[in-house]
Amino acid sequence: MNILVCITHVPDTTSRIAFTNDNTEFDKNGVQFIIGPYDDYALARAVELKEQHGGKITVLNVGEAETEPTIRKALAIGADEAVRVNAFPSDSFFVANQIAAVAKQGEYDLILMGRESIDFNGGMVHGMVGELLGLPSFSPVMQLDVEGTTAKITREIEGGKEKLEVSLPFVAGCQEPIAEWKIPNMRGIMSARTKPLNVVEPTDATVHSQLSKYELPPAKGAVKMIDADNVEELVDLLKNEAKVI
Amino acid sequence: MDFELNENQRLIADMIKDFGEREIAPFRNEWDDKQEFPVHIFKKFGELGLMGVLVPQAYGGSGFTYDEYITVVSEVAKLDPGIGLSVAAHNSLCTGHILQFGNEEQKQRWLPKLATAEWIGAWGLTEPNTGSDAGNMKTTARKDGNEWVINGTKNWITHGKSGDVAVVIVRTGEVGDSHGMTAFVVERGTPGFKAGKKEDKLGMRTSETAEMIFEDCRIPETNMLGKEGEGFVQAMKVLDGGRISIAALSLGIAEGAFEAALAYSQERHQFNQPIFNFQGISFKLADMATKLECAKLLTYQAAHLKNNGKPVTKESAMAKYYASECAVSFANEAVQIFGGYGYTKDYPVEKYYRDSKLCTIGEGTSEIQKLVISRQILR
Ligand SMILES: Cc1cc2nc3c(=O)[nH]c(=O)nc-3n(C[C@H](O)[C@H](O)[C@H](O)COP(=O)(O)OP(=O)(O)OC[C@H]3O[C@@H](n4cnc5c(N)ncnc54)[C@H](O)[C@@H]3O)c2cc1C
Numbered sequence: 078m079n080i081l082v083c084i085t086h087v088p089d090t091t092s093r094i095a096f097t098n099d100n101t102e103f104d105k106n107g108v109q110f111i112i113g114p115y116d117d118y119a120l121a122r123a124v125e126l127k128e129q130h131g132g133k134i135t136v137l138n139v140g141e142a143e144t145e146p147t148i149r150k151a152l153a154i155g156a157d158e159a160v161r162v163n164a165f166p167s168d169s170f171f172v173a174n175q176i177a178a179v180a181k182q183g184e185y186d187l188i189l190m191g192r193e194s195i196d197f198n199g200g201m202v203h204g205m206v207g208e209l210l211g212l213p214s215f216s217p218v219m220q221l222d223v224e225g226t227t228a229k230i231t232r233e234i235e236g237g238k239e240k241l242e243v244s245l246p247f248v249a250g251c252q253e254p255i256a257e258w259k260i261p262n263m264r265g266i267m268s269a270r271t272k273p274l275n276v277v278e279p280t281d282a283t284v285h286s287q288l289s290k291y292e293l294p295p296a297k298g299a300v301k302m303i304d305a306d307n308v309e310e311l312v313d314l315l316k317n318e319a320k321v322i
Numbered sequence: 323m324d325f326e327l328n329e330n331q332r333l334i335a336d337m338i339k340d341f342g343e344r345e346i347a348p349f350r351n352e353w354d355d356k357q358e359f360p361v362h363i364f365k366k367f368g369e370l371g372l373m374g375v376l377v378p379q380a381y382g383g384s385g386f387t388y389d390e391y392i393t394v395v396s397e398v399a400k401l402d403p404g405i406g407l408s409v410a411a412h413n414s415l416c417t418g419h420i421l422q423f424g425n426e427e428q429k430q431r432w433l434p435k436l437a438t439a440e441w442i443g444a445w446g447l448t449e450p451n452t453g454s455d456a457g458n459m460k461t462t463a464r465k466d467g468n469e470w471v472i473n474g475t476k477n478w479i480t481h482g483k484s485g486d487v488a489v490v491i492v493r494t495g496e497v498g499d500s501h502g503m504t505a506f507v508v509e510r511g512t513p514g515f516k517a518g519k520k521e522d523k524l525g526m527r528t529s530e531t532a533e534m535i536f537e538d539c540r541i542p543e544t545n546m547l548g549k550e551g552e553g554f555v556q557a558m559k560v561l562d563g564g565r566i567s568i569a570a571l572s573l574g575i576a577e578g579a580f581e582a583a584l585a586y587s588q589e590r591h592q593f594n595q596p597i598f599n600f601q602g603i604s605f606k607l608a609d610m611a612t613k614l615e616c617a618k619l620l621t622y623q624a625a626h627l628k629n630n631g632k633p634v635t636k637e638s639a640m641a642k643y644y645a646s647e648c649a650v651s652f653a654n655e656a657v658q659i660f661g662g663y664g665y666t667k668d669y670p671v672e673k674y675y676r677d678s679k680l681c682t683i684g685e686g687t688s689e690i691q692k693l694v695i696s697r698q699i700l701r
Pocket of ligand 1: 444446447448451454455477481689693
C-alpha cells in the first residue's frame with residue numbers, strides 16, 4: 078500500500094503566543110515546533126497500516142527549510158521518504174494545490190492528514206485536496222481499516238458516528254482514536270538521516286487570503302471569591318456584572 | 323566546533339520527553355516513596371534503543387556516539403535522576419566494559435541481550451571496606467583447572483539484585499599490585515552468586531543499589547574479560563567513560579532544577595511582584611545559567627575527545643567534578659527559591675535535592691576527581 082501523509086509544522090501546544098512587527102507576524106522566538114497532533118495520528122495509523130499490509134509511506138510538508146527537523150521526526154517515526162514543497166503555506170487553497178500536485182506524481186492508495194492544523198485550525202485542506210484530485214474525502218476519521226481495495230472507516234458526525242465502506246483511493250482527515258501516537262526509537266532516529274528528503278518547488282496557485290493582523294484573545298479576568306453564605310451577592314454579580322443569567 | 327544540539331540529539335530529547343511524560347512522570351513519586359526499581363521501564367527503554375546507546379548495531383545496539391549518549395542520560399535524569407543513574411550504569415559500566423574489553427565471542431554472547439534490556443547489567447568494583455581505594459579489594463578469584471572460583475562481597479552495586487549479568491573486578495594476584503586484579507562476567511543463576519541487602523537510600527531511590535555475594539562461585543575461564551591481571555586498569559578506563567555518564571546525569575539534574583526554579587520565580591509573587599524581580603533571586607538564576615553552560619561545555623569536550631579515541635582521563639574527571647557540584651548546588655538553590663513549597667514533595671526540587679547528592683559520590687567522589695585532575699596536571 079502506498080500512503081501519502083501530509084504533516085504540518087506547528088507551535089507546540091504549550092507555547093506562549095506573541096506577535097511582532099505591529100501584530101502582523103507570529104513571534105517564533107523560543108517556540109518549539111512539532112508535527113501537528115492530528116497529523117501525528119494520521120502518521121501513526123499509516124505506520125500501523127504499513128505493518129499490516131506492507132507498502133511505503135511518503136510524508137509531505139508544504140513549508141520552508143525550517144520545517145525539516147519536523148519532517149525528520151516523521152521519518153524517524155516510520156515514514157520511508159519525504160517531500161518538502163519549498164513554500165510558505167500561505168492559505169488552505171494554496172497548500173491543497175501543492176499537495177494535489179505532489180499526489181498526482183505518485184499512485185497513492187491513501188492520502189492521510191490531520192483533521193485540521195493546530196495553528197490556524199482551518200480544517201479545509203482535506204476537502205480541497207479531494208476536490209482537486211477528484212477523490213472522495215472524509216473527516217474527521219476516527220477509525221480506518223483496509224481490506225484489499227476497500228476501507229472501512231468511522232467518521233464523527235454531529236451528535237454521532239457514521240460507519241462507511243469506501244474504495245481506495247481517498248483522502249482522510251484523521252483524529253484520535255484512529256491510532257496511538259508513535260514515539261520514534263533510536264534506530265528510527267539513526268535511519269531518519271539517510272532516508273530521502275526531496276525538496277520540490279511549488280506549483281503556481283492563487284493565494285486567496287491575506288493576513289492583516291493578529292489579535293490575542295482578551296486576558297482572563299481576575300477571579301472573584303464570594304463567601305458561600307452570600308448567595309444573593311453571587312446571583313447579583315452573575316446577573317448584573319457578568320450578565321450571564 | 324558546533325555548540326548546538328545536533329538533529330539526532332533533538333529527536334532523542336523529544337522522544338524521551340514524550341515517553342517520560344506518559345510513563346514516568348505520573349509514577350515517579352510513588353516509586354521514590356516505596357523505593358521501587360521500575361524494571362518494566364527499562365524493558366521499554368530497551369525497545370526504544372536506550373539501553374545500548376553506544377553499542378554498534380551489529381550487536382543489537384543503537385550505534386550512537388557519546389554526544390547522543392549525553393542527551394539520553396541527561397534527559398532521562400531530568401525526568402527521574404534514579405532512572406537516569408540506572409541507564410548510565412547499565413550502558414557505560416556493565417555494557418561498556420564488555421564492549422571495550424570483551425572478545426568477539428563474548429560480545430556476541432552478552433551485548434545483544436544487554437542492548438535490548440532483555441538482561442539488565444551490573445558492575446561490581448566497590449566493596450564494604452574499599453570504595454575510593456578500590457585497588458585494595460578483598461574479593462578473590464582462584465584458578466581451578468578451567469574454572470575460576472570467586473569469594474567475597476561487592477556492595478553499593480547498581481542492579482546488584484535485579485541485574486541478570488554482572489561484570490566483577492576481583493583480586494587474582496597480590497594486594498597492592500595494580501596488575502593483580504581481573505574482570506569476569508557472572509550470570510545470575512550461577513551457583514554461589516547471590517544478592518545481599520538492598521540499600522535504603524536518601525535519594526536515587528528508583529535505582530536499585532544492593533550487595534552481591536560470592537561464595538565459592540565457579541565460572542568458566544571463557545568469562546574472563548581481557549587477560550588475567552588487567553581488570554583494574556580496565557576498570558579505570560571504563561570509569562573514564564563512566565564519568566562522562568555521571569557528568570551527563572548531573573547536567574540533567576542541574577538543568578531540571580534550574581528550569582523549575584526559573585519558572586517558579588516568575589509565577590510566585592511576593593510584595594506584589596514576581597520574586598524574580600528581586601536581585602537576590604535573579605542573581606542566583608544568572609549564576610546557575612552561567613555555570614550550567616560551563617558544565618555542558620566541559621561534558622561535551624570530554625565526549626568529543628572520547629568519540630575521537632583521545633585520552634580523556636583529565637577532561638572526564640573535570641566534567642564529572644564540575645557538573646556534579648553544580649547539580650548539588652543548583653538543587654540546593656532551587657529549594658531556596660521555592661521556599662517552603664520546595665521543602666515538600668509537591669514540587670520536583672525536593673527530589674532533585676535528595677537525588678543530586680549521589681553525583682558527587684558515585685564513580686569517584688569529588689575529592690577523588692580532584693586527585694585524578696591534580697595527578698594529570700602535574701605531568
Ligand atoms: C547509589 C550508589 C550507586 C553505586 N553504584 C556502584 C556500582 O554500580 N558499582 C560499584 O562498583 N560501585 C558503586 N557505588 C559505589 C561508589 O562508587 C562509592 O561509594 C564511591 O566510590 C566512594 O566510595 P566509599 O563510599 O567507600 O567512600 P570512601 O572511599 O570511604 O570515602 C569517604 C570519604 O573520604 C574521601 N576520601 C577517600 N580517599 C581520599 C583521598 N585519597 N583523598 C581525599 N579524600 C578521600 C572521599 O572523597 C569521601 O569523602 C555506588 C554508590 C552509590 C551511593
